Amino acid sequence: MIKIAVDAMGGDYAPKEQIEGAMFAVEKISDIEITLYGDKEKINTHLREHPRIKVVESQGVIDMGEKDPIRAIRSNRKSSMAMSLTSVRKEENDAIVTSGATQALIAGAHILVGRMKNMKRTAIAPVIPTVKRNMILLDTGGNMEIRPEYMVQQAYFATIYAREVLGIKDPSVGLINVGTEEGKGRELEGEVEKLFFENERINFYGNVEPKDVLNPPADILISDGFTANIVMKTIEGTAKGMGVMLKEELSRGILGKLGLLLSYRNLKRFKKRMDPAEIGGAMIYGLRGVVIKAQGSSKKLGFYNAIRQAAHVVRQDVIGKVSATIEKEEA
Amino acid sequence: MIKIAVDAMGGDYAPKEQIEGAMFAVEKISDIEITLYGDKEKINTHLREHPRIKVVESQGVIDMGEKDPIRAIRSNRKSSMAMSLTSVRKEENDAIVTSGATQALIAGAHILVGRMKNMKRTAIAPVIPTVKRNMILLDTGGNMEIRPEYMVQQAYFATIYAREVLGIKDPSVGLINVGTEEGKGRELEGEVEKLFFENERINFYGNVEPKDVLNPPADILISDGFTANIVMKTIEGTAKGMGVMLKEELSRGILGKLGLLLSYRNLKRFKKRMDPAEIGGAMIYGLRGVVIKAQGSSKKLGFYNAIRQAAHVVRQDVIGKVSATIEKEEA
Numbered sequence: 001m002i003k004i005a006v007d008a009m010g011g012d013y014a015p016k017e018q019i020e021g022a023m024f025a026v027e028k029i030s031d032i033e034i035t036l037y038g039d040k041e042k043i044n045t046h047l048r049e050h051p052r053i054k055v056v057e058s059q060g061v062i063d064m065g066e067k068d069p070i071r072a073i074r075s076n077r078k079s080s081m082a083m084s085l086t087s088v089r090k091e092e093n094d095a096i097v098t099s100g101a102t103q104a105l106i107a108g109a110h111i112l113v114g115r116m117k118n119m120k121r122t123a124i125a126p127v128i129p130t131v132k133r134n135m136i137l138l139d140t141g142g143n144m145e146i147r148p149e150y151m152v153q154q155a156y157f158a159t160i161y162a163r164e165v166l167g168i169k170d171p172s173v174g175l176i177n178v179g180t181e182e183g184k185g186r187e188l189e190g191e192v193e194k195l196f197f198e199n200e201r202i203n204f205y206g207n208v209e210p211k212d213v214l215n216p217p218a219d220i221l222i223s224d225g226f227t228a229n230i231v232m233k234t235i236e237g238t239a240k241g242m243g244v245m246l247k248e249e250l251s252r253g254i255l256g257k258l259g260l261l262l263s264y265r266n267l268k269r270f271k272k273r274m275d276p277a278e279i280g281g282a283m284i285y286g287l288r289g290v291v292i293k294a295q296g297s298s299k300k301l302g303f304y305n306a307i308r309q310a311a312h313v314v315r316q317d318v319i320g321k322v323s324a325t326i327e328k329e330e331a
Numbered sequence: 332m333i334k335i336a337v338d339a340m341g342g343d344y345a346p347k348e349q350i351e352g353a354m355f356a357v358e359k360i361s362d363i364e365i366t367l368y369g370d371k372e373k374i375n376t377h378l379r380e381h382p383r384i385k386v387v388e389s390q391g392v393i394d395m396g397e398k399d400p401i402r403a404i405r406s407n408r409k410s411s412m413a414m415s416l417t418s419v420r421k422e423e424n425d426a427i428v429t430s431g432a433t434q435a436l437i438a439g440a441h442i443l444v445g446r447m448k449n450m451k452r453t454a455i456a457p458v459i460p461t462v463k464r465n466m467i468l469l470d471t472g473g474n475m476e477i478r479p480e481y482m483v484q485q486a487y488f489a490t491i492y493a494r495e496v497l498g499i500k501d502p503s504v505g506l507i508n509v510g511t512e513e514g515k516g517r518e519l520e521g522e523v524e525k526l527f528f529e530n531e532r533i534n535f536y537g538n539v540e541p542k543d544v545l546n547p548p549a550d551i552l553i554s555d556g557f558t559a560n561i562v563m564k565t566i567e568g569t570a571k572g573m574g575v576m577l578k579e580e581l582s583r584g585i586l587g588k589l590g591l592l593l594s595y596r597n598l599k600r601f602k603k604r605m606d607p608a609e610i611g612g613a614m615i616y617g618l619r620g621v622v623i624k625a626q627g628s629s630k631k632l633g634f635y636n637a638i639r640q641a642a643h644v645v646r647q648d649v650i651g652k653v654s655a656t657i658e659k660e661e662a
Contacts (some may be wrong), residue, residue: 012496026377032609035469064342067512087620108643130572131572131575131576141509144509144516144517145517145518151373158428161573173415176558176561178472178475178557178561181398185475185557186475186476187476193600207565209568210365210561210564210565210567210570211564211565211567212568213564213568213569213572214568214572214573214575214576215568215571215572215575225557226516226517227557227558227561229509230507230509230541230558230561230562231561231565233509233540233541233542233543233544234544234562234565234566234569235542235560235565235569236542237541237542237543237544237546238542238543238544238545238565238566238570238573239546239569239573240542240545240546240567240572241461241546242545242569242573242605244462244545244546245462245545245601245604245605246577248600249364249597249598249600249601249604250597250601252597252600253597255593255595255596256593256594256596258590258592258593259589259590259591259592259594259595259597260590261586261590262586262587262589262590263581263590263591264528264589264590265584265586265587266580266582266583266584266590267580267581269580269583270576270577270580270581273576274573274576274578278346286535288348289455301656
């Protein structure tokens, strides 16, 4: 049995959607057991009993807007997020899924789960739906400034993840850059380019300009934690803005309104296709345990997908395989 | 009369669309004179004579994919781009509009037009259509790494441009960042934040996350030349990718196809609304003359809009006003 801790209290729709996602997951996936961490009383108003779901009482939630996430975690060891993280450290659970505050989660994961041996930095890596395939984008939030060598380790992790979890045979890695030619970009890009080219374990595609970001020529797009976060948020902002303009324009005129009506199901499918929650959450790479961050706005299906993803990562022993690769490197 | 040099040979559809744009511009705008630089024979197959359009013969074009743009400019002083740039330096023209290669243009503008006195760095600043207003984005390509003080000068330029050309009363400046709270981001963002807050000439909104990039809370979004370029290209890539997916989804099913047909005009309007060429080109800030880069794929209307924009910048004496501001600063 794969044991998954679910932080039932973090996120916009907690605990209802978390619990519904968990109930759906145990129905659909037969080799998992879920422990919900949270306020038992609140949880029990939504939970139907199930032999593979249990509840552990926790106290309090880490606020989304927490100014000092490290302090928040240190002073709330009984919070649902802290307790579920600790359960992974203690090996009571194999993975944790949460839609709680990202910065607190990163801090908490470092303090309570800990980094893998020889792993220099963690990274956050969402999977983004694109025109033809799913793409891994990293690092969307860990490290504002980073050394090129550390990005090599992150590329290993993403490569193994893409192979084992997304089922891509020989995943290619693209470096986010302002041009496709060699030597484009800042000093960082120049150094990373060289390291990636030389490295046999990385199937390096070369530079990728974000004007191909939703139709990328590589399976993995990598940059530092500032840039990749900006890319992720610009995708989000453009999609949102375009959605508003599309809605405004499509509802003009009587024929237009009729057209909109007839296109309703197709537009809904379009929206669903763009929704990253359909794929799961963002994994934090580089920890001793499997930590999946579902979007704060995740609902039942988003949560279910994140749980499914967590189970898959455990099943494929992604962390073990990355550890082995990094150890070879260090030896 | 405002005198505008048009590089007739650079860009995907040269010289036809350039010439049509120029002819349309002299018809619509009464206080401009245009000089087309290019291959006279080719130009004359498209040009109808007009008292306010003349042609100057040039030799050769700077290639889009030029590996060494500085050398390309230095060794092609008779090219259409180099000659039109030089005409601005010699004050034969007040402005130049080109859709030639960006990197060669930046190099050429530095060598042949020159930077404004006391201006530390140039910047490229396109105007981007958003849900509610047009937004200036900079620097989308000049400087891969930059000092915070230089961004202050660039913010002055954008502010004056927004006021004089876009007609915004008290333009606000947002700093592109990974979070809205003070202190977010890299060292650069921290320093720029402080400088902008202290500065009375900058109406500083604060940090802006790109998840609001198409519905921004500020008139101007600023970052270094690497990040802003990544943002611009991510907007482009997301729009393109979403467009493909939208088309695929909307054409599903018979009712869907009918809906698509009825929505045809509205979808066309939507596409037009998203098109930056509708607004004009990107101005290169910080030069001794007005240099406007139209998109490489510009057609007649895109070119016309870029010419209109160039005339407006000259009419409002944007460069004179920025010079005065920077001189006060230096004194």
